[in-house]
Amino acid sequence: MTEKYVGQRMTRTEDPRLLTGQALFVDDVEIPGMLHAAFLRSDYAHARLRSIDVSAARNRPGVVAVYTAEDMEDAWKPCPPLVIPPPTVKGVLFHARTQVPLVKDKVRLLGEPLAVVIAESRYIAEDALEDIVVDLEPLEAVVDLEKALEPGAPLVHDDLDSNLAAHLIQKKGDYAAAREKADVVIKRRIVIDRCAAGAMENRGIVAYWDEKSQQLTIWDTTQAPIPIRNGLAGMFGLSSHQVRVIAPFVGGGFGPKVMMFYPEEVLLTWATLQLGRPIKWIEDRRENFLATTQERGQVHDAEIALTSDGRILGVSHTFIHDTGAYDPYGLTIPLNTQSHAMSAYDVPNYYSELKVAFTNKMIVTPVRGAGRPQGIFLMERLLDVAAKELGIDRVEIRKRNFIPPDAFPYNHEIIDQAFAALVFDSGNYLAGLEKAAAMIGYDQFIKEEQPRLRAEGRHVGIGIVSFVETTGVGPYEGARITVETDGKISAATGVGTQGQGHFTSFAQVIADQLGVSPRDIRLVTGDTSEFHWGTGTFASRGSVVAANAIHAAAKAVRTKILKLASKVLEAPEEELELVDNQVRVADIPHQSISLGELAVMANPLRGAVEPGTEPGLEATAYYGPQYGATASGSHAMIIEVDPETMMVEIKRYVTVEDCGTMLNPLIVEGQVHGGVALGIGNSYYEQLIYDENGQLLNASLADYLIPTASEVPRIEVGHEETRSPLNELGSKGAGEAGCIPVPALFAQALEDALADYDIEILEAPMSPNKLFALLQGKEKE
C-alpha cells in the first residue's frame, strides 16, 4: 500500500546543506566587481536636515559613489504603503505616511538614513561615512504614546495637525447595556512595550543590474520576494519579467524581514541601476536594532463585565497603538489585537476604540505574534483579576467561558487583519485546557506540592492560560509541480523559507499524491523566476495556504498522470495506483510504467497532439482560503522566583497546540519550542528601551537579552487536533502559536509564586528590575 507521508516525523531534506556550511545566505553571494554599501544614519530621533556635504567622502580613494536624497532627483519618493486599511470597517480614519529612501528634510526616527556610500569594500565605505558632514538641527522628540496624542505635542509629520495616525472603533453587541447587568466590573490599565525580532542573520541585499542583458537580479533576506519584485519593478519602470528576486536560505525571519520596502532595498536597486555594477549591503547588528522594524508597543484602558459566577458579559477597551514614525503596514497589528482580545471565549458584547500614534521611534510592523500577544495578554489578565475577585479558580473561570465545540463556525462579527469579519472555523478549547492542566498536574500541584514548597519558604507558582491564533490568511498562494523525465519531481511555490522546513513538509504533501519519496522532490521557494505569483511567508500561513496550493497542484498532476497512464497501460483509471515512482495496475504489478517514461511520453518531439492537451506532466494551482483558520492552545508552567535576586527558574513548561492537521509533527514541535523561547524573551528578558529623546539605549545583544539555553526550559508539547474545514489538508498555521500566550502566562505564574506579596502584573515585558519595584510597594502578608 502507498505510504502516507503527511503526518510523519520526517527529518529534513535540506539539513545536510545547512549543517556542512554549504547553504547560500545573502552575505555569501560574491559577484566579480561587486561593490559594498554603507549608510550614514541619523544620531537624532527627530531633527531637521539643514545641510549635508558628501564631497570629502566622494574624494576618498576606493569610494565609487555617495548619494543623498538630492542625488536621487525624481526617483526619490516615499515607499508605497503595503496594506491599505480595510474599507470594510466603517468610519476608519487613516493617515498613510510611509518611509523614505533617504532623509530629505526631516529625520523622524533614530537611524534614519541620510546618505549611502558605495565603495570597493565595506571597510572603506564605513571610513567614508566619517567624511560626511551633516548639519542636523535637533527637534523635540515624541516617544511616549499618550504624550504623542496630547495637543501641542511635537509633530512627527508636519503636514498633519496631530500625531494621530489612525482612529477606529469596532463593536459587537452592546457593551454599555451589558455593563449595567453585570455583577462585577473590573477596570485595569495594561501596558505593553516593544521587542525586537532578533533573527540571528541580519538583513542584507545584493542588487545587480546587468545593462547588457537588461536584467535586474536581487538577493534579499526577504520573506516576500514576489511583492518585492513587483514593487521594485514598478518603481523603476521595469517589467516584472526583467527583475528576479531571490530569497536564498534566510537566517530567521520572524516578521520584520517581510516589511517592504526598506530604504536599503530601494536604494541598492536605484544605485545598481546608476552604476551598472553589483552592490552588496549587509546590516550589522547595531543597524539591525535601529533600522529593522519592531513591534508590541500599546497602552490599554480596559474593562471586563462579568456575572458573579464568572461569565463574561462584555469587554471594552480603548487603546493606543505605537506605529513608530511611519505606518506602511496599515492597521494589521492592532486589528489582530482587537480580533484576539476576546480570545477563546464566548464574549457577547465587545467595544474597542483604537488610536494609532506616530512617534519618533522605529517603524512598527509585525513581529512573530503580530498584535495577537497583546490581545491575549489583555483578556487573560482581566480574567485572572476577575477570578481573584470572584474567588473562582483560574482554570474553572476559563472553562465557564470557552466557545463550546459545537458553536463553530463562530462569528465574532468584528473585522480582522484579513479585512473580513472574524470567523473561527473549528476548535475545542476546553479539551486543550484540560489536557494542559492534566499534563502539568495542575490540581495535584495546587493541593499538595505548592503548599508543601511554600511551607519550606519557597516561592513557587503555577500558571495556565489559553489562547487562539488566527492563521492561514489569504489572499492566496500558488504552486507548480512537474514530473521530470528522470522520474523525480520538481516543484516551486512563491513563498520564502526561513527555517520552517518547507522543503520537507511540502514535499510530504506532494509525495502522498504522486507515490514518490519526499527525498525525490526538488522544491524551490523564494525565487521569483521559478514562480511568478504569490505574497509571502507571514501570519502562520505557509502550512495552510502554500501547502494547500501544493496539494491542489499535486492532485492536478496526479489526474494528468492517471489519464495518460490509463491510455498507455490500457487500463481504467480506477484500477491504477501510484507507488514507488511508477504507475501500475493494482493486482497486476508488472503492468506498469515509470513516471519518468510517462513524462517523456507526455512531451512528444513529433506527431500530433490532441486539441486541449497540455505538454508534460505538470500543473499549476492556486489556493485562497475563504477566511483564515483559527488555531488554539493552552500553555502552563511552574516557576520559582527568588524574591531577593528576582531570578526565575522555570521548573516545567507544558504546551498543548491545536494546529489542525500536522504536516510534520517534528517540524511543528520545533516551531512551538522556538515560539516559546521568543515568548520567554518577550516576558522577562527583552525590552527595547528608548529614552525621552528617542535614543535606543540597548542596541546590542550585550544589552538586549535574547534567552540562551540556560533560560529556556525543556518544553513538553501536547497536541489536540481539530481539523480545519476550510481546506482539504485540514491544516491550520503553527508558526506563531508558541509565543502568543507566554507574557500572559508569565504574569499569572509570577503573581502566583509571589502570592504572599499580593502583586498585580499588568505590563509586559516584565524584568527583574520591574518585579523588584513591584515588590517594594508591597509588604509580605
Next chain:
Amino acid sequence: MSDQFPVTVTVNGTQYERAVEPRLLLSDFLRHDLGLTGTHVGCEHGVCGACTVLFDGEPVRSCLMFAVQADGHEILTVEELGTMDNLHPLQEAFREAHAVQCGFCTPGFLMTLVPFLEENPNPTEEEIREALSGNLCRCTGYQHIVDAVKLAAEKMGA
C-alpha cells in the same frame, strides 16, 4: 591603499599566504578572502557565537579577532567537519533530532560542541545547556539541539 601585512595561516589543513590590512576581521578573512562562507556573522560583538571557529583547537569568536592574529596558527571551520554525503556524527545527530531550523547559528554551535564533546564525552543536560549558553539561537528554543548533543555523545561513544 593602507598597509598590508603578510599572513600565513592553515585553514582546514590547507596553508594560505595572503596580504591583509591589520584591521581585517578573521571572520571576514575566512568568509570573503578564503571563500569559506560556512562561518556566519551574527553580531560582530562577540555575543551570539555564530562565528565560532577552532583556533589551534580552541573555540574562538572569529568576529573578535583580526586575521593578522591568525598568522602562524591553525584554524578549523565547519567545512572541515563533514560533507553532505559524509556527515560527522554530530551533524548526523543534529539532523535526526531536528536541531536545525534556519541553520544560521548552526555552524557556530557545531564548532563549540566539537571540543566540548572531546572533553565531556558523557555530558548531562545541565552541562550541555551551560556549554551552549554562549551560542544564541532564535529558531529552535535549544531543546532539539540539546537532544542532538546527547544523541551525538551516544554515537561518538559507541
Next chain:
Amino acid sequence: MKIAGEYVFNGPREQVWELVRDPEVLATALPGTQSLNPVSENEYEGEMHVRVGPVAGVFSGRVVASDEVPPESYTLTVEGKGAPGFAKGTGHVQLIDQGDGTTLMKYEGEVQIGGRIASVGQRLMDSASKSMIRQGLEALNKALEARVAAKSGGQEVEYKPPSEAEFAAAVAKDMAGEVLLSSRLIWIAVAVVIVIVIVAVILIGRGG
C-alpha cells in the same frame, strides 16, 4: 543623565578660578583633548578623543561659560558631536573657600547623550563619566599644586599632565576598583561581624 559631585582642590579659590578658565591647562588636564581654542571671551571650540567601552572616536564641539560670578560660580554649556554620537549638557559649578587654603568645588548638571555611544555604551556611561571627571579634576589639582608651589617658590615647578594611556589606565582601574573596593569592604564587614558575634557569645556565655 544626571551628573553631580564634589572635589577639594589644594589651593586658594582665586587660583582655582583662574585655572579652570585657562584653556591650556584644561586641554592638558583631560588627555584626549586634541585642541581647545578660545573663540571669544567665554567660548571655546575643541576636539576630544573619547572612549566609552567599545565605542571610541573624536568629538568636536563648543564649550560656553556663562553666568560668571568670579570667583564663586559659573555655568558651563557643552555641545559636542562626532562619529561616536553626540553629547549636550549644562552644568553649574560652585567654588567655596574652605578657610584652610583649600577650595571645595561643587558641580551638578545634566547631559543628553545620543548615537552610538548611547546605544552601545549605556551600562558603562555612569561609571565612565564619573571616573573621567574625577581623573580630570585630579589632574587639575596637580596643576594647581604646581602653580601654588611656583608662586611661593618663585620658580617654575614641573607639572606633567598624565598621558592618554595613563589616563585610560587610571579610568579602567577606577571602574574595576569600584568592584574590588566593595568586595574588600565586604570582607572587612564580615570579619567585624564575626568578631562581634564571638565576643557576644563569650560575654553571654560568661553571663549565663
